[in-house]
Amino acid sequence: MKQFSAKRSIQILGYLLKEYGIYDVIISPGSRNAPLAIHFSEMDELNCYSIVDERSAAFVALGMAKSLKKPVAVSCTSGSAAANYYPAVTEAFFQNTPLLILTADRPTDYVDIFDGQTIRQKDLYQQHSYGDFQLLEDSQENADEENFSIIKKAIEVCFEKQGPVHINIPLEEPLYQLVSELPKFSPVEKTIRYSQFEFSPNLAAEWNTSKRIMILVGTRDYSEELEMQLSQLVKNHSVVILKEANSNLRHEKFFGHIDRYIFNFTEEDFKLYAPDLLITVGQNVVSKKVKQFLRKAKPANHWHIDEVWHPDTYFALTEKIKTSPEKFFAKLLNFIKLEPSPYFNLWDVLRDKKDLKHAEYCLATGFSDFKLFEILPGKLPKNVNLHISNSSAIRYAQLFDFPHNSIYCNRGTSGIDGSTSTAMGYAMKSAEQTVLVTGDISFFYDINGLWNNYIPPYTRIIVFNNGGGDIFKIIPGPSTTKALDEFIMTKHHKNTEHLAKHFGFGYTKVDDEETLIRVLDNFFKHDERPKILEVDTTEIENAEILKQYFTFLK
Incomplete structure (x- = not known):
């Protein structure tokens, strides 16, 4: 027998998600949002995913929404958990990617009295969302009617604006009361408004x-x-x-x-x-x-x-x-x-002049980050969804042709913080292969993007490891300061082998061009688990190779 949450606000929320076709929900663990987790996981219409790290969870939801091209809901407990959504919310805001953000909260009179896991969650994302809504607690007068109207409005704004919308949900204890039957709700009259265009x-x-x-x-x-x-x-x-x-x-x-x-x-x-x-x-x-x-x-x-x-x-x-x-x-x-x-x-x-110079330089350039991006387009299978991380990765990608692949990059805020999680979220909802090409710092920063049980076995990750944030050797300015190595580009000697093993990925490492070409021929083929290819260029002056490229183009 199914057991649903007894919270009326959560029953209404589940009903309206189903009615508007929002079937995918990311849930991070917690007690205050337990009514949402209990209720949604019992609904046959919803696909629920458990992602522990809220910062990663919101980026996974972003990737899912990009893959599905429709809203995805993401739910967390109260307090700093909600604040951890913020990087992905800003990215979704500037990319116009629809996220429905469901934050469980303490009752409103518990705010600012130093109760545990309580922050000012109302309007938390106001600067970077298309709507901020606060539900009434079930015990308040006319709560059912008001909450039905508020949730309906929030969902419709999410569809209309194709961006993040926040619903904050104060929940009184007890949190774990259950029911086996749900009430009948009124049919929904959908009033989503789409803009009209008059050509001048x-x-x-x-x-x-x-x-x-x-x-x-x-x-x-x-x-x-x-x-x-x-x-x-x-x-x-x-x-x-x-x-x-x-x-x-x-x-x-x-x-x-x-x-x-x-x-x-x-x-x-x-x-x-x-x-x-x-x-x-x-x-x-x-x-x-x-x-x-x-x-x-x-x-x-x-x-x-x-x-x-x-x-x-x-x-x-x-x-x-x-x-x-x-x-x-x-x-x-x-x-x-x-x-x-x-x-x-x-x-x-x-174009003709510069393209000839480009081809000439490629012939003269050896193993490096630059060479990886030159070789990769010829090795990628057709119709792969190619995700590129920020900083030097997307800049290298701009120099080469990927004629048979769709390319994605989090350029809303251009941060490195959620590239892996976004790509993994995309992969979870795509029937086609997803390939992430990422720099080492971006990959290490977002390793919790691999901490889930839903990554398809045909997913592939290529990490080019140049020993730090090489972008800061490329752009003008940072190399003039003594703080470059330790505090700006953060030099390191880490590799991805143990992380791959820890998360159940296959792993291969290459550090020369001949091996790279040979390995890529088999890397994208079907396997029983996802795989990571680490391209080690730590001994190469990658920044100089790229700088010389632009000098050569003159």
Whole structure:
């Protein structure tokens, strides 16, 4: 016989999760959230996952939501457990990834009286959420009706905004009272609102009078429809489309590898290659150089297309277009002229020159972090979901083509703290293989991302271990200080072998190019357990190889 929580607020919450199709719930252990754990684990419709570390748990939920493309719920006990969600909440906020955050709390009159595991949880994530809701305690007047309305509103905001929404749930003791039957709840009238878009003819006129049109695509999931629309725009060489690895666009006429082309721009180049109309799509871009370029370019017009965000990243924003890129370009294509542009040819000549230099440098470069990313695209199976950690990993990935893989990276806040957990969460809900490529510091920082029983056996992790945060040898500034080794890049002599064994992963280590190529041929094949490949480049001057690469491109 099933036994559900007797808490009416939790019964209502479970019912509404089911009604809105939120079937996946991450639960971290605790007593105050025991009513949620008891109730959800007894519901046939819900898939419950136990993740001990709340910081990791929230990133796992983020990865699941990215994989499913719909909200995932995450539940914890009261106190610092709720605060540990914050890094993933900020990441979800800036990525527009829908998380429903369910924090159990002490009764409201227990706050600020030094009761155990009690902090100020109400509105805890207010600066980085799309809605903050507080339930009534079951004993309060009209609690059932109010809580039904509050939870319904919270869930609908999560769908509408496609971002994190917080429900704080004060729970009085006793916490472990159970019932075997649930009440009948009223049918739900769903009132999710989606934004409407009216196309302005002024935009078409602005396009048609612009001579140098650039479209820059930042972080976003693959969209076949958007790929087709943008392909129409470049068919006659009408516009320049810049993309990054995690823009997930693949057309051969789009300009990837932005830093390869603009890294050594002079002041004259900034003017020569500048657009007069800039259109931006998607979330954050990785390239700091392209931000510097476009801020100096000062385009006459800048449109940003997004349903939620309209940041003035380049200090030139003139149009906030509040819709999806697919809806916008579907309208735009009906009204614009697509004529060959000398501006495209200007960039195309630059691309040919730099691509030849790139190929020449690759031939002359030996085993290193750089070489790993050169070799990897040719060894990855098709349709693998490729997760890249932050710092140097995603910067290396920008220099090479991954034509058959979707690429993901936590560029909302660009932190290293949850890359492993996010990738593992994605893997748990994906039928296709997930591969994480990560630097050593990011991997060690987030080892609790491996602490669960749900990672599929076809999951693969590649850790390139260069003995510290090598990014700080690459970017200008840190190497001028005595604090570099110990306090900034944190040099170390650790490896991943014992961690792999501890968490039940297969393990292989390579420290030369020939072995790397040989091992990669079998690394992605089916096995009974997930695997880690450690690429040891601690004896290599990786930072110098990358710096020399950009010098060579001049």
